[in-house]
Amino acid sequence: MSQQAVDGVPRRGKVLTLDNMNPNVKRVEYAVRGPIVQRAVQIEKELREGIKKPFTEVIKANIGDAHAMGQKPITFLRQVLALCSYPELLEDDKFPSDAKKRARRILEACGGHSIGAYSASQGIECIRQDVAAFIERRDGGIPSNPDNIFLSTGASDAIVTMLKLLVCGEGRDRTGVMISIPQYPLYSAALADLGAVQINYYLDEDKCWGLDVTELKRALNEARQHCDPRVLCIINPGNPTGQVQSRKCIEDVIRFAKEEHLFLMADEVYQENVYAENCKFHSFKKVLFEMGPEFSSTVEMASFHSTSKCYMGECGFRGGYMELINLDPEVKAQLIKLVSVRLCPPIPGQALLDLVVNPPQPNEPSYTTFTKERTAVLATLAEKAQLTEQIFNTVPGITCNPVQGAMYTFPRITLPQKAIDEAKVCSIYTPHQPDLFDCTKYEFVCVCVNRKRVRSQTCSTV
Amino acid sequence: MSQQAVDGVPRRGKVLTLDNMNPNVKRVEYAVRGPIVQRAVQIEKELREGIKKPFTEVIKANIGDAHAMGQKPITFLRQVLALCSYPELLEDDKFPSDAKKRARRILEACGGHSIGAYSASQGIECIRQDVAAFIERRDGGIPSNPDNIFLSTGASDAIVTMLKLLVCGEGRDRTGVMISIPQYPLYSAALADLGAVQINYYLDEDKCWGLDVTELKRALNEARQHCDPRVLCIINPGNPTGQVQSRKCIEDVIRFAKEEHLFLMADEVYQENVYAENCKFHSFKKVLFEMGPEFSSTVEMASFHSTSKCYMGECGFRGGYMELINLDPEVKAQLIKLVSVRLCPPIPGQALLDLVVNPPQPNEPSYTTFTKERTAVLATLAEKAQLTEQIFNTVPGITCNPVQGAMYTFPRITLPQKAIDEAKVCSIYTPHQPDLFDCTKYEFVCVCVNRKRVRSQTCSTV
Incomplete structure (x- = not known):
């Protein structure tokens, strides 16, 4: 408490000052x-x-704020959101039947059939089922359990929640978290806020910002001198580096996590933003399961996705989810308790996520328009990625790697x-x-x- | 790291277990x-x-989940939200002109005129202006500065953020936070999560759950033996006790906060839920300013409001705001940085809040319907409050205070x-x-x- 004597009377300063506020918050940087x-x-x-x-x-x-840069929302997504917001429109002929069907299904799953009710803290059950079905399709049939899906307020929310669970210990026993440099600064900010130890591993600019296990080992061994490294965070496709990891690289990372007893956090919010012809998105979950039960039954992992990127770019709705693999059931119970304190993620964001994981099908009326709009957005993003790289490389003093994926160049x-x-x-x-x-x-x-x-x-x- | 030797080979357990997870999270309770x-x-x-x-x-x-219990959404709010979600509807004759006007204004304030863009982390500027104007009207002209308004993901988000800023110190210097018992368990949960010291002050059941400064003093003096009490949390109207504080009580609390050098947190999310005839909602801000510059220029305060309660009951949208009074400018800069890490509150919730603070006016086409719906909801809530009290008091072994406000009886x-x-x-x-x-x-x-x-x-x- 800062006090100054003025005319003999002790004069108190503010209750809350830069000197006596939460020191972890002061350490947060968010460029x-x-x-x-x-x-x-x-x-x-x-x-x-x-x-x-x-x-x-x-x-x-x-x-990465696509709509702010002029990208138009996908019609189907917004039609369903309008129907959910104002269900009187369900009687309106202007809206296609598949949009109405989706809206009715979402509303039926809401308390009082209103998106104004709270949902279960983990997210609306039928939406978690749709997310699990989406993951199974994406990963060629590898099972996904809706009970392991947690909907969130954007991916940031889920990432911070998982990090919060993982942080403990003091001094040399304090949890260390490995993050890539260059990084997306949510990670360093969250670690500062939680008082965790940030362990930097460097991506290799000369190898198109590739990740090398030798560098992971170096970073880990150095960190073991002063903290307890327990978590490895990966962003693929890379933010802000735009690289897309090869299958081989992902296998190496998973093997490394298993050997070194690390919890894997896979930030995969750009999974549909892959532009380079020789690149393909491989989910960590799929690779993990294809490596056999020795890995798929042991490596603990959280994978994150969002409605903010890909072709949707619906950042403002703050929709997202995480899927948890091999999480200890007791820890999961603690997680359920923790997310319940914030009641639930916003329902419009949950609804939007449901449409993203359950888009119009070929036999449905909105399919053609949806596909056309989706393809156009992804083509434009691919074109911009190439243009950015080319133009940067024409400027003296600037060099730039190919943008394989995500929405950034570095x-x-x-x-x-x-x-x-x-x-x-x-x-x-x-x-x-x-x-x-x-x-x-x-x-x-x-x-x-x-x-x-x-x-x-x-x-x-x- | 839990390890067991099996057949001479060390067998590792999970990376993340109940034993080695964040101990603060384990302490969280959320009944x-x-x-x-x-x-x-x-x-x-x-x-x-x-x-x-x-x-x-x-x-x-x-x-308190009004829509889940059958309360219908207010038409005007949902019309504007549908228009914001799917702006093609702005050409539709079915929607009244004032709903369209509100939607256009919100969309113009959004990046790329889309609610799918991120907003400023503190919230959309014109909405913060509308919130400030609402507060000024509510408080009889006492000025409110939009720069002191922070939009949030429901009130919970803002409350946790403010508590986070306020927590520091170790051992006997650890920040203590005074909360009412019975309480809304967000407070105890957030304090456990932040590792702050919870200081209980008891509301008086025999005086209709009233707050007495003598009890505040008792709790504070006891707490000073083992922590550094810096924050006083008040919920008015009371959750879960349903009492409405008198003006005299609020003055006493403000005087106490000033004398004892405490940061005031006023949870006023039920400000329109007042049912008892002899009760009236007085905002802490208004009373503070009416007590004169000795108080209004010194007492640090945050006041919280939400779109989830009152006549709206739109919990699912996670809209809310806080107004900060006398916050140190350097701390405010830290707060702006901190909220930026989560990017922004959901835009549909921000839009909804804008309508709540800027509802249809007497000269506008939606006014009559809006007023009718609003009055009907509040009348029903008042009736239910009375009914609940009466019925409880007819049951042997149960006694129940009058429900003066909020949405609960205890x-x-x-x-x-x-x-x-x-x-x-x-x-x-x-x-x-x-x-x-x-x-x-x-x-x-x-x-x-x-x-x-x-x-x-x-x-x-x-």
């Missing part, structure tokens, strides 16, 4: 919406006010020595952050999502 | 969806299977000595929980939401 984004917003404002700059527009590429920008020197003496930015400095001072049209430098004197931005 | 609810679900199943019982229906009263049930004795020796329940035992064994139609006993040999359930 996706950090100082560079704030500077970008300021530049936009300056442009609107008529201030002259060598460009006329700011394209915010700090986050080019290398070689800064002039003068800029680096200036950053070091500039007081408004933290020294030794020339990449951040560069973006804010030189007003790049691209905005950094990740400021972790891969090599000295270079930096990578999106 | 609203705990063992009694599970038993109720089982009884429902048994009834469906034709098992004979002395009743034919289970009424789940464990949670009757006292005097258990026969024989039942208490049986509970003590019954191995499947924790001993000394005869209230829980009673519910599960004797299959009461009412389900406990809160098992904290107020006096020995009696228990209070909803």
Whole structure:
């Protein structure tokens, strides 16, 4: 409690100050919406006010927000959501019968047939069944149990919840969590918030941001000196690096997790965003089960998916799920209790997820339009991925790997020595952050999502 | 890491077990969806299977879930949500012009004019402006700044976020948080999860569950022996006790918070659920400002509201907000960073909140229907409140206070000595929980939401 004596009377400061607030929260960094984004917003404002700059527009590429960038929603998804929101429309001839059928099924599963009721905390049961059926189709028939599916408020919610379960111990016994660098900063933010130990493993820019088990081993062995590494987080397709892991790589990772007794967290929210011709998405679950019972009955895993990416891009609905493999039943009971405290994920997001995992079928009236819209979105994303790579590689000082998947590229920008020197003496930015400095001072049209430098004197931005 | 040697080969157990998971999560209790609810679900199943019982229906009263209990959604709210979900309907003559106007305004404030885009993490700006205007109207013109409004995923989300900011210290310096008993178990669950110290203050059943500052002082002084009390949580109207605080009581609480240097958290999600004729809702903010600058410029406070209760009952949308008063600007910057990690609250919930704070006006076409529906819902809730109280008081062994507000009653049930004795020796329940035992064994139609006993040999359930 900060107190100052004024005229002999003790004067109290605020109850809550930077000095006495939760120290873990202070340690959280979240560059996706950090100082560079704030500077970008300021530049936009300056442009609107008529201030002259060598460009006329700011394209915010700090986050995968498809609709904000002009991508149109898929008609079928929105029709069903409108029907669920205002069931009087079920009598309206404008809506196709399959959209009405989906809406009726969702409403029947809701308390009082209203999406305004709470659902079970784990999510609406028939939607979890549809998710399980979707996973089985995707993975060539490998069984999925709806009891192991937890719906969530976007994938972020599920990822943070799983990390929370896994964190314990103090000092050298504190849980360590391995994350890829470059990373999606949700991971480092959640680990700081939970007071867990972040263990960095580096993706190899020279091998198209590939993951190598030798590097995992190095990172793990170093971390064992000072913490208890228990979790390995993988993002595939990669965010923000855009690589797609080969089947061989996934097998290696699973073998490594088993040997080293690590809980696997597979962030697979970009599973339909694969553009490169020689690449294919392999789910960790499928590979795990195809490696035989020695692996499929032992390796503990959570896999995450979302309605925010792929062809839907419905970020605003905050829909998502996780599937749990080989989770200890007692821990699962604790998880069910934990998610119940927040009551339930938003029902519109749950409904949307149901449509994503149970889209129109060839014999249904919405199939043709749905397929056309879906294909068009994915084709546009593939085209943009290629264009981004090509254009970056024409700029002197910038090199960029092929974008195999996801929604990002992570080019290398070689800064002039003068800029680096200036950053070091500039007081408004933290020294030794020339990449951040560069973006804010030189007003790049691209905005950094990740400021972790891969090599000295270079930096990578999106 | 649990290891057993089998045939000389060390055999590893699960990576994640009850023994090595996050101990704070294990400490979390959440009775609203705990063992009694599970038993109720089982009884429902048994009834469906034709098992004979002395009743034919289970009424789940464990949670305020209006739509699940048959309350119909308000037409205007759902019309606007349908328009936002599927903007093609903006051309449809079936929808009134004011619904379209609201939908257009919300869509224009969304990235790419789609509710599928992320919003600012603090919430859509024009909605925060509408919330501030709503608060100003409610509080007779006392200014509200949209920059101090944070939209949230239901009120629970905002409450947990604020508690997270406030928790720090170890041992005797650990943050203590004062909560009312009987309580809404979100509070105890969140405090266990955050490892904060729960400080119980007891509401007075004999004074219609009133709050007395003498009891606050007792609880605070006792707690100061073993922790650092920094936060006072108030629920008004009361959950689960249904009392409505007088203006005098609120003034006393504010004075106490100032004197004792406590951060005030005012859970006001039932602010429109006031039924008793001699009761009125007074917002903590209004009373604070009417007490003069000595209080209004110093007492730090967060006030919470939600779309889940009142006349809307739209729990499934997970909409809500908090307003912050006198928060340290540096702490606010940390809060903005923290909420950004979860990207944004669901947009349908934000849109719904906008309609709640900006409902149809007398000159608008939806006004009459809206007002009729709203009045009817509130009248029905008032009638049910009275009925519940009356019926409980006719049952031998049950007494019940008047339900002044909110959506709950918290009757006292005097258990026969024989039942208490049986509970003590019954191995499947924790001993000394005869209230829980009673519910599960004797299959009461009412389900406990809160098992904290107020006096020995009696228990209070909803």
